[in-house]
Amino acid sequence: RAPGLSVPITCGHPTVGTGTGADLVSPVRAEEELAVTILQRAWWRHIDRRLFRLLTHTIRAAEHCITYEIVRRVSPLEAELIKDPSMQYKVRFRFAGHEFPPFIVFKIFHHTGGQGSKYISGRRTISPASEAAVDACKLMGHRKYYDQMIWEELQYQTHKIIDEIDVATVKDYMQVRNVFKYFLTGFGNEKKTSFGKKD
Known part of the structure; x- marks a missing residue:
């Protein structure tokens, strides 16, 4: 304005x-x-509404043609993941933020061969005592990796059930589902490994 x-x-x-x-x-x-x-x-x-609508249509169109270039600018490390030709993936871009202009966030989905798409989450894929965890620490840097571990421990202390491993009853399942929804809808986007934020 x-x-x-x-x-x-x-x-x-x-x-x-x-x-x-x-x-x-x-x-x-x-x-x-x-x-x-x-x-x-x-x-x-x-x-503002017209501009936001135009930006939304533009970013949805970009999902079909220039996905790699956008992901490379938003999160170069995750762009290397989708560069692999053997990986069947789909990237969904969205806008986030409380002010205009918004920032770009994204999710990477893996096609599972006729069983729909599955959201790729490093937290679910990488077990703590594996070589992948060591590699993640090297890629992220010790400080960022430890911050992530501390953040997850704080969430565990607050909510008690934050992972699928902790689920024992239907009530537990609903709680972990609500925790995931809460963090995926805006508060924790920058903490997830498959989300990116433009700096």
Whole structure:
């Protein structure tokens, strides 16, 4: 939006003066200025919505043609994963954030050969005592890797059941499902290994 943009109103109504020299705006002029403000806000909301709709259509179209280039700019390490020609994948881009303009997040889905698509999650795929965990530590860096481990431990202390391994009853399953939904819908996007955020 252009800062300070306003529509000038010329009004033939005189302002009413007081004894101290301060000018007061007539009620008609005040109503006109209020109407202009309302119209300006409505117009900018309309423009923002149209722009967001256009951006959404653009990023959905990009899922079909320039996926690798976008993922490479958002998260270069994960772009190497989808560069593998043997991997059958689909990347879904979305916008996130509480302010405009939004930032790009994405999920990588693996085609499982007629059984639908499965979301690739490093947390579910890599067991802690494996070589993959050591490689993840090397790729992420010790600081980032330890921050992730501490964050997961804090979540475990808060929610108690945060992984499929912890599930013993239907109630446990519903709780872990709600925890996953909570973190995937905005709060924990930057913590997941298959999400990227543009810096």
